[in-house]
Amino acid sequence: MIEMQDVYKTYPNGVIALNGISVRIKQGEFVYVVGPSGAGKSTFIKMMYREEKPTSGKIMINGVNLANIKNSKVPLLRRNIGIVFQDFKLLPKLTVYENVAFALEVIEESPKNIRKRVMEVLDLVRLKHKARFYPDELSGGEQQRVSIARSIVNNPAIVIADEPTGNLDPDTSWEIMDIFERINDRGTTIVMATHNREIVNTIRRRVIAIERGKIVRDEVKGEYGYEA
Amino acid sequence: MRLNTLRRHFRESFKSLGRNGWMTFASISAVTVTLLLVGVFLVIMLNIQHITKQIERDVEIRVHVDLSATDADKDALRAKLEAFAGVEKVTYSSKDEELQKLIDSFGEDGQSFRLFEQDNPLSDVFIVKAENPLDTEKIAKQIETLPSVSKVKYGKGQIEKLFAATTTIRNVGLALIVGLLFTAMFLISNTIKITIFARRREIEIMRLVGATNGFIRWPFFLEGLWLGVLGSIVPIAIVLSAYSYTFDLLYPRLKDTFFQLLPFYPFAWQVATVLVLLGACIGMWGSLMSVRRFLKV
Ligand SMILES: Nc1ncnc2c1ncn2[C@@H]1O[C@H](COP(=O)(O)OP(=O)(O)O)[C@@H](O)[C@H]1O
Numbered sequence: 001m002i003e004m005q006d007v008y009k010t011y012p013n014g015v016i017a018l019n020g021i022s023v024r025i026k027q028g029e030f031v032y033v034v035g036p037s038g039a040g041k042s043t044f045i046k047m048m049y050r051e052e053k054p055t056s057g058k059i060m061i062n063g064v065n066l067a068n069i070k071n072s073k074v075p076l077l078r079r080n081i082g083i084v085f086q087d088f089k090l091l092p093k094l095t096v097y098e099n100v101a102f103a104l105e106v107i108e109e110s111p112k113n114i115r116k117r118v119m120e121v122l123d124l125v126r127l128k129h130k131a132r133f134y135p136d137e138l139s140g141g142e143q144q145r146v147s148i149a150r151s152i153v154n155n156p157a158i159v160i161a162d163e164p165t166g167n168l169d170p171d172t173s174w175e176i177m178d179i180f181e182r183i184n185d186r187g188t189t190i191v192m193a194t195h196n197r198e199i200v201n202t203i204r205r206r207v208i209a210i211e212r213g214k215i216v217r218d219e220v221k222g223e224y225g226y227e228a
Numbered sequence: 229m230r231l232n233t234l235r236r237h238f239r240e241s242f243k244s245l246g247r248n249g250w251m252t253f254a255s256i257s258a259v260t261v262t263l264l265l266v267g268v269f270l271v272i273m274l275n276i277q278h279i280t281k282q283i284e285r286d287v288e289i290r291v292h293v294d295l296s297a298t299d300a301d302k303d304a305l306r307a308k309l310e311a312f313a314g315v316e317k318v319t320y321s322s323k324d325e326e327l328q329k330l331i332d333s334f335g336e337d338g339q340s341f342r343l344f345e346q347d348n349p350l351s352d353v354f355i356v357k358a359e360n361p362l363d364t365e366k367i368a369k370q371i372e373t374l375p376s377v378s379k380v381k382y383g384k385g386q387i388e389k390l391f392a393a394t395t396t397i398r399n400v401g402l403a404l405i406v407g408l409l410f411t412a413m414f415l416i417s418n419t420i421k422i423t424i425f426a427r428r429r430e431i432e433i434m435r436l437v438g439a440t441n442g443f444i445r446w447p448f449f450l451e452g453l454w455l456g457v458l459g460s461i462v463p464i465a466i467v468l469s470a471y472s473y474t475f476d477l478l479y480p481r482l483k484d485t486f487f488q489l490l491p492f493y494p495f496a497w498q499v500a501t502v503l504v505l506l507g508a509c510i511g512m513w514g515s516l517m518s519v520r521r522f523l524k525v
């Protein structure tokens with residue numbers, strides 16, 4: 001459960017990125033966040049993994065208010081949230097397997113569990129056969145699947161993605177969506193900021209539209225609603 | 229911390245050393261140069277201190293006994309001198325012994341003093357040594373007021389001058405060493421900054437997936453530690469072999485003077501320990517400076 005109450009965010013340079021956001025996202029929901037460039041989508045997402053603190057307002061995730069947790073508690077929060085970006089953020093010198101295992105190694109998971117969990121998620125994103133490949137030997141779509149595998153390897157309750165298909169061609173984007181749907185089917189909440197009109201209009205889910213830092217539309221099974 | 233984690237931190241820190249090849253080399257060199265200078269200063273200063281101690285130790289108060297004093301007076305004087313606070317040792321030297329010493333100290337020419345053997349103009353003397361050489365003057369002044377004392381002689385002013393000189397040398401040396409340490413620390417912190425920069429992607433991902441700050445910082449501390457410790461090896465080797473060489477060279481010539489150098493052992497171990505620890509400290513401190521500035525959440 002994610003709940004925001006009257007969240008405002010003013011960046012130090014004076015830009016008001018979020019201008020009074022209140023929203024509830026239940027466990028297991030699949031939510032698209034849409035809106036024009038600069039509307040505040042990324043900021044909205046950054047609030048949820050405490051990359052940015054709100055200037056005012058409350059952000060509750062599973063009963064904890066992120067607005068006033070200590071910095072030292074942020075790592076624990078993030079172990080329960082998977083994060084996916086447009087640019088994959090893979091480590092080029094590590095293989096696919098190592099990239100995914102990295103996420104568990106750095107939180108001191110036991111080696112036995114690491115092996116098991118990594119192979120499971122690589123299977124889920126259908127990349128088991130490329131476990132020994134390096135990122136630059138993979139297509140963009142495959143790289144994004146590795147990054148998704150990494151985001152879910154610790155079994156988070158929530159996966160948030162900021163334009164995960166932004167760098168991919170349309171066919172590849174569908175593969176990615178297929179994987180997000182499968183993850184969502186297991187009960188994981190998905191919050192995804194996107195500019196991909198076709199996807200939003202085809203795979204109908206809840207749509208939250210943000211403009212100038214405010215939620216202007218919130219529809220169950222909504223539409224993209226902007227010109228492509 | 230899990231053993232696996234520790235192993236990982238060690239591996240990562242060593243990997244960084246290799247990966248940053250040139251920067252590693254540059255900062256180890258900086259530590260090397262610094263510790264070399266520190267080592268040389270250390271050796272010189274410790275020896276100066278050692279020599280000063282010997283000279284200071286040789287500073288004595290010569291108490292001339294009044295010619296009219298009886299044996300009983302002398303015994304009383306001796307008892308008083310020995311009872312003085314801060315007095316380490318009192319030795320008696322009769323006027324005959326004094327004359328003999330005088331004759332001996334002039335070698336061949338001393339023979340002419342034999343004339344005085346009949347009618348010795350010298351006084352009996354108590355030689356008083358202070359526990360702390362710096363108390364010499366104070367004690368001497370007090371002795372002057374005792375009965376049966378005709379004259380008190382001591383290296384007036386000499387001790388103070390000597391002590392002032394060594395203090396200056398010590399302070400200048402310390403200032404230089406502190407300056408050099410900061411330079412090395414700054415260079416290490418710069419290297420760690422570069423490592424942090426080179427690994428910013430890894431750090432970013434570690435943050436995203438929930439690694440703790442401590443976990444993220446460890447490899448950088450270790451890298452700093454290795455840079456410092458590796459930088460201390462060459463200086464230790466050079467300083468100690470140079471010292472051993474110098475010692476062997478000078479020892480026979482200095483044998484009969486005040487200028488006694490510190491013997492090689494355990495001095496060598498002490499210098500090596502100090503240099504390794506200093507290297508480790510500047511390494512970790514340098515690392516800490518960068519980690520605190522560039523690894524903030
Ligand atoms: N770190 C930042 N510092 C200052 N201004 C920022 C920062 N990040 C975003 N902004 C500004 O906040 C507004 C919202 O940005 P963002 O959340 O990235 O929008 P979107 O993801 O919808 O394009 C924009 O005007 C942007 O320039």
Ligand SMILES: [Mg+2]
Pocket residue numbers: 041042043162
């Ligand atoms: Mg954005």
